[in-house]
Amino acid sequence: MISRAVGKEKGMGGEPQEFRRVYLDNNATTQLRPEVVEAMLPYLCDQYGNPSSAHWFGRSVRARIEEAREKAAALIGAQPEEVYFCGGGSESDNTALKGAAFAKPRGASWRVVTSAIEHPAVLATAGYLAQNGYCQTVVGVDRYGVADPAVVAAVLDDTTAVVSVMHANNETGSIQPVRRIAEAARARGALMHSDAAQSAGKIPIDVNELGVDMLSMSAHKLYAPKGMGLLYIRKGVKIHPLITGGHHERGIRAGTENVAGIVGLGVACELARQGLAEDAKKIAALRDRLQAGIMEKIPSVRLNGHPEHRLPGTLNVSIEGAEGETLLIQCDMQGIALSTGSACASGSAEPSHVLVAMGIPRNVIQGSLRISVGVYNTVQDIDYLLERLPRIAEAARAS
Numbered sequence: 001m002i003s004r005a006v007g008k009e010k011g012m013g014g015e016p017q018e019f020r021r022v023y024l025d026n027n028a029t030t031q032l033r034p035e036v037v038e039a040m041l042p043y044l045c046d047q048y049g050n051p052s053s054a055h056w057f058g059r060s061v062r063a064r065i066e067e068a069r070e071k072a073a074a075l076i077g078a079q080p081e082e083v084y085f086c087g088g089g090s091e092s093d094n095t096a097l098k099g100a101a102f103a104k105p106r107g108a109s110w111r112v113v114t115s116a117i118e119h120p121a122v123l124a125t126a127g128y129l130a131q132n133g134y135c136q137t138v139v140g141v142d143r144y145g146v147a148d149p150a151v152v153a154a155v156l157d158d159t160t161a162v163v164s165v166m167h168a169n170n171e172t173g174s175i176q177p178v179r180r181i182a183e184a185a186r187a188r189g190a191l192m193h194s195d196a197a198q199s200a201g202k203i204p205i206d207v208n209e210l211g212v213d214m215l216s217m218s219a220h221k222l223y224a225p226k227g228m229g230l231l232y233i234r235k236g237v238k239i240h241p242l243i244t245g246g247h248h249e250r251g252i253r254a255g256t257e258n259v260a261g262i263v264g265l266g267v268a269c270e271l272a273r274q275g276l277a278e279d280a281k282k283i284a285a286l287r288d289r290l291q292a293g294i295m296e297k298i299p300s301v302r303l304n305g306h307p308e309h310r311l312p313g314t315l316n317v318s319i320e321g322a323e324g325e326t327l328l329i330q331c332d333m334q335g336i337a338l339s340t341g342s343a344c345a346s347g348s349a350e351p352s353h354v355l356v357a358m359g360i361p362r363n364v365i366q367g368s369l370r371i372s373v374g375v376y377n378t379v380q381d382i383d384y385l386l387e388r389l390p391r392i393a394e395a396a397r398a399s
């Protein structure tokens with residue numbers, strides 16, 4: 001479990017104040033579930049066999065990999081043989097887009113279509129393809145950060161190789177109409193990919209209901225280790241591998257399997273599936289308490305993202321007139337971890353491309369905060385932030 005340093009400090013007015021470490025950045029990464037750590041340990045210790053080996057050491061770990069595949073498949077309504085483990089969400093996105101593009105016959109100029117709010121793992125990969133003989137089309141979003149299926153459909157043609165629109169956005173939590181976009185893509189003969197790194201295990205996913213050909217997941221957004229992910233590929237869909245070599249993952253991802261990581265992801269998927277409804281309800285209640293508290297205690301706050309059609313744990317707000325970077329640093333000094341979509345104070349980084357695509361004015365983006373709640377957060381965490389943030393916001397606005 002997280003070690004929470006709880007102690008007394010002198011407050012601004014000299015009165016003793018409680019100090020807590022509060023992690024509210026669960027869209028950036030999550031703490032490993034203790035059950036996940038425990039399940040992984042044997043594969044870091046005495047169960048060290050290579051799953052490709054024919055002897056007992058290999059066979060016994062091979063069986064654990066296939067169990068994990070079944071658990072991961074069950075979370076998203078897939079068949080186990082449609083799940084390909086790989087080295088994270090970014091690798092999964094790369095495999096989907098490059099794999100679909102490289103599988104097309106050479107000569108014609110094939111198109112890759114994405115939304116404007118995709119994770120860099122999708123956007124930069126589409127950009128890479130555009131620099132290497134493919135065409136890229138980026139479709140905008142509305143003010144809630146949602147892509148319109150009709151707008152996506154309008155840019156599709158017979159040269160479209162793959163369409164990639166994420167299931168839920170990592171910054172705003174806005175959920176995308178993937179099913180309707182997939183219908184349009186597949187009607188044009190294009191493959192449909194969706195990045196579900198943020199939504200898997202948080203809201204129900206059924207790959208058949210969504211109608212996607214490929215779907216990406218990242219283990220570390222789901223209380224499992226970093227450097228681990230998977231790509232769902234619908235049976236019958238042929239893509240090229242990104243990493244060539246041995247026969248691992250049926251030729252889609254070469255390399256001796258990360259057995260401990262796979263086992264950990266499997267357990268995380270199983271726990272997410274079993275607890276999904278209850279976890280989502282608890283997390284949404286904490287997020288709603290946070291949102292209501294911020295709106296009540298701090299004037300001139302704007303909600304970014306869709307107010308309802310949104311991940312249960314994500315809250316993105318702009319504290320107008322404050323600098324997000326300042327808010328983040330001041331929160332960190334009070335032990336609170338969260339994110340900002342504002343440009344970095346040094347001026348080197350760009351403001352969030354997601355908030356820009358939503359048409360939010362730059363000065364409002366400046367004061368944006370992303371607060372993301374996870375299964376290990378408590379009411380005390382939320383109330384601690386609600387106690388500290390108003391004074392931090394007031395000071396940041398004055399500075």
Ligand SMILES: *Cc1c(COP(=O)(O)O)cnc(C)c1O
Nearest residue numbers: 088089090119121170197198218
């Ligand atoms: C975190 C994330 C990724 C990247 O996953 P990694 O495992 O960190 O490579 C991709 N897409 C989305 C939406 C994410 O949130």
